[in-house]
Amino acid sequence: MAAPPIFRSSFLSSQPLSHTPSAHRPTPYAPLLIRATATSSDPPAASAAAAPIKHRRPADENIRDEARRHTSSHNFSAKYVPFNADADSTESYSLDEIVYRSRSGGLLDVQHDMEALKKFDGEYWRSLFDSRVGKTTWPYGSGVWSKKEWVLPEIDGDDIVSAFEGNSNLFWAERFGKQFLGMSDLWVKHCGISHTGSFKDLGMTVLVSQVNRLRKMNRPLVGVGCASTGDTSAALSAYCASAGIPSIVFLPANRISMAQLVQPIANGAFVLSIDTDFDGCMQLIREVTAELPIYLANSLNSLRLEGQKTAAIEILQQFDWQVPDWVIVPGGNLGNIYAFYKGFHMCKELGLVDRIPRLVCAQAANANPLYLHYKSGWKDFKAVKAGTTFASAIQIGDPVSIDRAVYALQNSNGIVEEATEEELMDAMAQADSTGMFICPHTGVALTALFKLRNSGIIAPTDRTVVVSTAHGLKFTQSKVDYHSKEIKDMACRFANPPVQVKADFGSVMDVLKQYLLSKDSKLH
Numbered sequence: 178m179a180a181p182p183i184f185r186s187s188f189l190s191s192q193p194l195s196h197t198p199s200a201h202r203p204t205p206y207a208p209l210l211i212r213a214t215a216t217s218s219d220p221p222a223a224s225a226a227a228a229p230i231k232h233r234r235p236a237d238e239n240i241r242d243e244a245r246r247h248t249s250s251h252n253f254s255a256k257y258v259p260f261n262a263d264a265d266s267t268e269s270y271s272l273d274e275i276v277y278r279s280r281s282g283g284l285l286d287v288q289h290d291m292e293a294l295k296k297f298d299g300e301y302w303r304s305l306f307d308s309r310v311g312k313t314t315w316p317y318g319s320g321v322w323s324k325k326e327w328v329l330p331e332i333d334g335d336d337i338v339s340a341f342e343g344n345s346n347l348f349w350a351e352r353f354g355k356q357f358l359g360m361s362d363l364w365v366k367h368c369g370i371s372h373t374g375s376f377k378d379l380g381m382t383v384l385v386s387q388v389n390r391l392r393k394m395n396r397p398l399v400g401v402g403c404a405s406t407g408d409t410s411a412a413l414s415a416y417c418a419s420a421g422i423p424s425i426v427f428l429p430a431n432r433i434s435m436a437q438l439v440q441p442i443a444n445g446a447f448v449l450s451i452d453t454d455f456d457g458c459m460q461l462i463r464e465v466t467a468e469l470p471i472y473l474a475n476s477l478n479s480l481r482l483e484g485q486k487t488a489a490i491e492i493l494q495q496f497d498w499q500v501p502d503w504v505i506v507p508g509g510n511l512g513n514i515y516a517f518y519k520g521f522h523m524c525k526e527l528g529l530v531d532r533i534p535r536l537v538c539a540q541a542a543n544a545n546p547l548y549l550h551y552k553s554g555w556k557d558f559k560a561v562k563a564g565t566t567f568a569s570a571i572q573i574g575d576p577v578s579i580d581r582a583v584y585a586l587q588n589s590n591g592i593v594e595e596a597t598e599e600e601l602m603d604a605m606a607q608a609d610s611t612g613m614f615i616c617p618h619t620g621v622a623l624t625a626l627f628k629l630r631n632s633g634i635i636a637p638t639d640r641t642v643v644v645s646t647a648h649g650l651k652f653t654q655s656k657v658d659y660h661s662k663e664i665k666d667m668a669c670r671f672a673n674p675p676v677q678v679k680a681d682f683g684s685v686m687d688v689l690k691q692y693l694l695s696k697d698s699k700l701h
């Protein structure tokens with residue numbers, strides 16, 4: 178069979194897809210590739226000189242209009258099915274239905290038509306996803322929507338609400354790895370360097386886009402609501418504001434940071450500060466969304482995880498499709514650990530990689546129901562009353578996605594670790610001292626790494642990725658407390674408080690000389 182032509186798109190990229198499709202592939206219809214002129218005679222990855230001249234779109238056209246001209250048909254699809262259902266289960270729901278639970282009250286999962294996706298080989302998908310990185314093409318400029326065929330294949334580009342989220346930095350933690358862990362291949366996936374400062378943007382673009390579609394279909398949805406420890410509410414309110422959809426957020430009073438609280442306020446959400454903890458808020462939003470035309474935006478809603486799973490695909494892509502040995506994720510409501518598993522697993526099933534990494538879920542010791550469950554040998558799960566933790570976004574005692582998390586860990590030879598308050602704050606300070614500015618939840622994940630390195634489970638040369646879930650700037654008060662040594666019963670070993678000094682030259686010189694001597698023995 179003659180190799181199908183390589184499609185070149187002047188609007189997608191100046192670089193064509195450079196791979197030669199497999200000889201075994203059925204004649205493809207180039208899913209969502211642009212129906213541009215086939216230029217099979219051109220060499221792949223042609224030089225800049227040979228690249229086609231790109232014309233700017235007409236002045237009266239925006240990037241959505243431009244995308245509309247280029248859409249193509251395909252037959253990928255997805256539906257809701259009961260999570261981890263028996264093979265003979267026939268229960269399923271259209272994604273256009275408003276449903277969060279299976280008939281038996283269990284969780285749902287978004288199931289893709291894998292047979293349709295498998296008509297294209299791993300090389301095809303790798304090349305397609307790679308061709309979309311770093312562009313402003315609607316909607317593929319988003320790290321989530323660059324994987325649209327695997328996320329919400331049927332949504333119209335016009336309905337998508339995106340801030341071009343994703344494509345976050347995979348940071349080589351050279352100094353931290355070397356100095357504190359003797360590791361040479363340690364990476365931090367900065368999912369918190371994002372539109373609203375946390376990984377929640379990845380899931381929220383999907384959920385709000387689907388709500389946008391449902392509202393256009395005249396489904397009775399007046400608004401979207403969530404319970405939140407601060408990050409879900411920030412993402413929900415921003416995406417809803419961008420689409421002009423009302424958002425309602427239930428926050429546990431006095432339990433989230435000021436920076437997180439001000440986000441939904443600024444974005445015009447209807448904010449309820451409720452005198453309970455996150456688990457109490459979660460219970461309330463579930464009851465309310467069952468009664469009122471408010472769509473539930475928490476990760477109980479499996480749509481969210483379709484966006485979040487793209488962070489896993491992105492990690493593989495950033496390593497040029499090589500698989501890391503370990504990925505460590507902080508866990509609270511436990512949707513994200515499953516999302517990572519799902520992203521990695523899809524890449525394996527569709528032939529992009531040949532294995533998946535081992536997953537580690539890290540919890541704060543003050544809110545550790547998954548850790549206790551793991552330690553009991555996965556015997557019956559008990560929710561806990563979550564205690565106060567600096568990792569306030571994971572102060573959750575009754576995680577809705579417990580079954581998903583257990584599944585992900587059992588199927589990835591996974592491990593669960595925990596971090597005390599002192600451990601997580603020290604780890605955060607150590608990371609910051611090497612040039613990062615991480616959140617306490619990432620401190621929890623780094624503590625897990627310290628423990629697994631110290632016990633020899635993670636080897637010095639293992640390629641390890643720590644997922645940083647939120648931006649440190651959302652949690653400055655915890656850093657202020659730590660560096661002021663104002664935390665009861667905590668040594669704050671890595672505190673770096675400012676030095677108070679009189680406003681005269683002699684005093685300034687004295688403290689500077691003392692400092693320089695402590696840094697450089699040659700000055701002694």
Ligand SMILES: Cc1ncc(COP(=O)(O)O)c(C=O)c1O
Pocket residue numbers: 375406408409476507508509510511512513514570571616618646647
């Ligand atoms: C910053 C941050 N890290 C980690 C988590 C945990 O994610 P998940 O609830 O999906 O386990 C959350 C939210 O729960 C969060 O906001």
Ligand SMILES: N[C@@H](CCOP(=O)(O)O)C(=O)O
Pocket residue numbers: 403404405406407408409410474475476477509510512570571
């Ligand atoms: N940390 C979360 C808690 C809720 O998690 P979700 O993924 O179920 O929405 C938050 O920021 O609210």
